[in-house]
Amino acid sequence: MTLPFPEPTGPAAGRAEVFVRYLDYFREQVVAKVAALPEAELRGSRLPSGWTPLELVKHLRYVELRWIEWGFQGRDVGDPWGDRHGQRWHVVPTETRQELLDALRRQGAHTRTVVLSHDLSTVGAPSPRWDGAEPPPLERVLFHLVQEYARHVGHLDIVVELAGGPLGE
Known part of the structure; x- marks a missing residue:
């Protein structure tokens, strides 16, 4: 499933809807790019840093887990660094x-459900995620998630292109 880019001129019910549209878009970009790679490209790295496409997918899943469930919701998630x-x-x-x-x-x-069921000004629950600092409001958490996805989708564009896959933006 490929989602269209969430154009700034597209009507939205509110800021929360804008955030989930961007997150959904970036997440589906990751899925499409990794799905387009041949099996042989999934576990090897073409970069000096050494990360692989599958490692990036797992990392992004854990990023959302850390920021939404462990952080904002304050849930015990077992090993938040399982990636x-x-x-x-x-x-x-x-x-x-x-x-x-x-x-x-x-x-x-899960992220979509949490975001659409809370006001963006809602302050997260205290949790070990914040290392003793005051938890941020949901909106700040979402800004972080959007930048994390955007950055890593750009990284994945390069890796897919080097592997002979479709060109990124």
Whole structure:
């Protein structure tokens, strides 16, 4: 499923709807780009930093988990850093492309539900996510998520292009 870019001139019910449209768009861009890669390109890296496309998918799923569930909602999520092994992103050999993409979409559906059921000025619950600082309002959390997705979709554009896939923006 490819979503159209959420043009600034498109009517929206409010700022929360704008945020979820951008997050949905970027998330689906990640799904489409990773789905277009041949299997051989999913677990290897073409970059000096060494991350792989599957590691990026898992990382983005955990980014949403950390910022929305562990952070804003203050939930116990088990291991909020489950996308890492030491200082690196990590995917175990048994994790498949489809499992990771499905997990990303499920996390996105949860984010959408949370965002659309709260006012953007709602301050998040206290949690270890904030390292003792006052929790931010939902709107600040969403700004962070949008920039995280936009940055990583750009990274993925480059990797997909180097792998011979479709050109990014």
